[in-house]
Amino acid sequence: MPATLLSNGAGRQPDLHLVSDDDFVYEQDIQRNPGSTKPWLAYIDFKTQHGSVQEQAFVMERACIQLPRSYKLWKMYLRFRTKHVAKLNAAIFGDEFRKVNALFERALILLNKMPRIWEMYLKFLMQQPLVTLTRRTFDRALRALPITQHNRIWALYRPFANSASGDTAVKIWRRYMQVHPEDAEDFIELLTHVGLFTEAVHKYIDILNNPRFQSKNGKGHYELWSEMVDVLVEHANEVETGYESGIDVERIIRSGIDRFSDQRGKLWAGLATYWIRRGSFERARDIFEEGITTVMTVRDFSLVFDAYTEFEESVIGALMEMASARAEKGVLDEAADFDLDIRMMRFEHLMDRRPFLLNDVLLRQNPNNVAEWEKRVALWGDNSVEVVNTYTDAIAAIQPKKAVGVFHKLWANYAKFYERGGDLRNARVIMEKAVKVPFRSVAELADMWIEWAEMELRNENFDDAMRIMAKAVQAPKRSTVDYFDETLSPQQRVHKSWKLWSFYVDLVESCGSLEDTKKIYERIFELRIATPQTVVNYANLMEENEYFEECFKIYERGLDLFSYPVAFELWNLYLTKAVDRKIGIERLRDLFEQAVEDCPPKFAKIIYLMYGNLEEERGLARHAMRIYERATRAVSDEDRADMFNFYITKSASNFGMPSTRPIYERAIAALPDEEARDMCLKFADMEKRLGEIDRARAIYGHASQFCDPRTNPGFWSKWHEFEVQHGNEDTFKEMLRIKRSVQAKYNTDVNFIASQALAKSQQQQQMEGQEGAAGDEDAEVADAMAALERQARAPVGFVAASDGPKGGNIPPQPVVASNPDAIDIDDMDDD
Structure with missing residues (x-):
């Protein structure tokens, strides 16, 4: 056990029992080169291979004493000693760890500028339950090493601080932030973990105010700001606010509402939640009200409104629980019960206001939305005062040129509101103002005039209706105004609106005299706004009143105005009515000649047939044939074959079949191959x-x-x-x-060859797609088909040839191959 590894000090002689005979060579080298590390390294290498642990430690200790400034020897020795105790429990074998600590301290006396030695020492200390010693050693390392080497120490110091937690970690991180502010997010996470929310908010404010700060986690400005707001809201009672702390929560969140328009709903709800957690319920209610009346999108409105209703429901629920508890105890509190009733009424009023509040949101988005203003009117129902106020607000808010929807309908409905109430005077006042509005298009203004006239018609004021329309179409005798000139106001161009004139003429035709109606039609022609339908209507009016010549003149005026293809329809009607009237044949011929003079081939067929039919019925057959002959040259290619057939039929019926020969000859020469065949x-x-x-x-x-x-x-x-x-x-x-x-x-x-090849390939594909029958049946069918084909090809009256002569010796006929x-x-x- 390493309890007595070594205790040799400086200057002591080697213990003879740790030096063997094999070591004398290395001892002599050391004596010869006392200032060199090479003999010591060779000696250590030899002991590593052949010596015991004590002998290795003995040699390394002597080497470090002999050469105390050798980084290489100290590093080798320290690594050897730390490895020796690495697997021991630092709490049980504390003495052994302290010996190694003392050895590190000895090494650092002269090698305190070596960051690697400090790293080894600090890692070794982090394995021991010595928080204070480790922290002080980290501080000593930072003081001893140059600042360029501090990152190596901080790489160990930060994990140590996080593991130590508490005030120790916070103080260490504060020092670290002075040199590495880019890691502020980790510091904030630590502060929120230990409950220092005020300092965390201040740190958020610092990094948000620093335009050069780049989040190492890739977070954007809004994401960091949102995290700060979450801390403020969730820990409303723990964050110090006020003038001294420099944190104004409401001002912070309101600044976000102004900056982040797409997150207003969430921020309004967050601000109200902040005041709820602070216990300021009335202040929270004010915030909710401000939120639902200022948001610009339906999504934000839904967020704020749902949070508002949830808050009110929770308050009412708490009050109801308190009321039930009082009821169980038999305690009466009229003030509390009254407060509960007030809150219930307030909640019901809030739910009733929801459609109006939602409508307000849509109108804030676009105050020119006519449909939403109409919905607003419908929401008020029978409340006449509010309906009138809504119409007034709508007319004041909507810009006619930017209106979305049918703006004139809003004015019309406003007037109809008074009309339904029997107040025609106010309805007329509204209509009179409406026709002066600079609408976006002439069509809207024309519709507005028509709405006014229809209102008078509904009330059976026919003269007033005609007077209004006369005023609407009032214009100079010779008007040079261009209907499509957008630089002019709709009021300056409305007199050229065909829709307005059409309604006017229908009105006068129904309620006025024929002379008045004719004047209006004439005025339409003067203004050059007549349409083909106008011509037809005017002509029909004259015909109904038996002014047939006037009717024909109107058709001629229409033909002067319009070219083909419109002129074809007018000619068709004109010629039909002229023929039915049985006017003079010469006049009819002249009309038909005018009709076919510039007629496109596409429309010529019908007119020529009418012309020919006229000659057959009232003229000469030869004239009719001449007309049909002209028609065969005038009609389009699609109609030419039909025209030739018709011509041939008529010629045969009138002059006999021989007369058709030149017609057939010309048709064959003029028609395409298919039709010629x-x-x-x-x-x-x-x-x-x-x-x-x-x-x-x-x-x-x-x-x-x-x-x-x-x-x-x-x-x-x-x-x-x-x-x-x-x-x-x-x-x-x-x-x-x-x-x-x-x-x-x-x-x-x-x-032809290409088309035949394509047809043949398609035929083969069809044959391959069919299911085959049995082999014998196929053979029989094939033989039968071949026989039928030969019989079909044989000319009628001749005998089909067989495979060989039968019943006689008939010599075969020679075939001359050269001819x-x-x-x-x-x-x-x-x-």
Whole structure:
């Protein structure tokens, strides 16, 4: 046991029993070089390998006595001694630890500038239950070492302070804060842990007032400030406040309310909680009231209001418990009961105010919100005084140019409020003020005038309503005002509002005379604000009053104002009414010529059909055919085929089928391939009915250039039937030759080949997606389909070729390979 490791002092001779014969070599080296550490290090190394613990300690002790300034020897010796007692209990073997402490003290006499020795000593002391000695040793180390080495000491001193806790820790941290203010957050945590909340708040204030402070935990300014407020609120009775302490809690929290607008609800609730914990309930109530009447968001309002109601409920609950306790004891306290009743009434009043308070929040956000002002009016219900006050406040608060919602409705509802009460005089006063408001748009002002007129109509004041509308549309004789000029006020532009004029003319038409109505329509045309609907309405009015010529003039004025496509609808109505009136044919022809003169192809079809129908009914058939012929050139591409068919039908019915031949020829030349093919088939059928077989065959030949046999089999089947019925072998061969040449032409067409390849791939995918049947059944079906296909391809009246000759020796026909145009009878069978 190391109880008697060594006690050699300086200058003592070596104990002979600790020196063996093997040591004389090292002893001689020491004698020869007394000022060198090398022989001592060699000696120590030898003892480490071959000597006992006592011998190692003996040599190290002698070395440190011989060379007391050798850092290397002392470090080796101290590490050896601390390691030797490291596993011992410091409380039980206190003497051994004190010997090592004394050894450290000896080393530090000359090596007090070595931070490593101090670190070893301090770590060794921290293993012992010697708080005071350890603290004083830390202080000695800080005094002995230069300031550049203090960080190494503080790295040990801070954990020691935290473990010591209490005043010791606080005093140590205060010293540490003087050199390392960046660790203030750790110091604050310690202060709150030990209950020094006032000092913690002061430290928070210091770091918040320091713009260069950077939180090592990444906390922002608000987060640190919020933590300080939490300390103030949670420990309201423990934090010293007032002039002497320099802490004004309410001022601190109110400054946060001004700075952190998104946290106002939480801060108002926190400030009220602070006063509740201080026992100032009335002050807390004032804070709650101020909070719910100043917050700007619904979320903040909900936070403050919920905290307010919770506070009131807790107070009422406590008073009710006290009242029940008094009742059990039979004690009567009228003052306490009255106080409870007052608080109950106050709580009920608070809950009743909630919708109004919430509405106040939304109006504080945007006082120009018309919908919220309307809700405010609805909340008051039948309270006439408050309703009028709300309307007055709304009109004063809302800026017309910034109004959100339909501002004129607010004015209208205000007037309707008096109207429902039978006070038309005040309602008219409100309307008169409303039409002078600089609304955001002309449409709103026009709606306001209309609301005023409708109010008079509801009260059967028809003359007043017309007078009001006349005043609304009042304008100079020649107005140069641009309706869309935003630099002018709505009042200067409202006379060009079509909506206003439309209402006015409907009103006069219903309540006034025809002459007055005509004047208004004329005024609309003068101001050049007429719409197609205005033209139609004016014309219908004249027609209803049997002013037919006036009606036609109005349509003509409308056609001068509007171009296509609007003009098409006007022409359609105008021409229909003119034809129905059965005016002179020459005048009608002139109208139709005007209508088709600049008519776009898209709208030409209907007008030409009307024109042609007129000539058929009241004019000459030849004139009608000429019109239909013009129509085939004037209509759009989509309508041209239908127009040709109509023209052909009319020509056939009027002049016979032969008269349609030039029409068919021109149609085939003018139409696209698809439509030309159909026209050729109709042409051929017509010639066939007339007995012109050669002409029909020639038409089939002309149409064949549009028809690929693989994509248009219908055409070739019809030609095939035609040749079977009316042809001979030569004509049939010619058809087959043409068919092969057309097919060859399409085979070299790149676009056709690509489309065929795509169609074939899609067909294969569809076939692969179907479920296969049994193998034998597939074979039978395939054979049957092949036989049917051959039979279908065989021309009617001819016998389909078989696989071989039957019933006779029929020599096969030779095929001349060098002549591709040669026709074999087998080709007829195959086709």
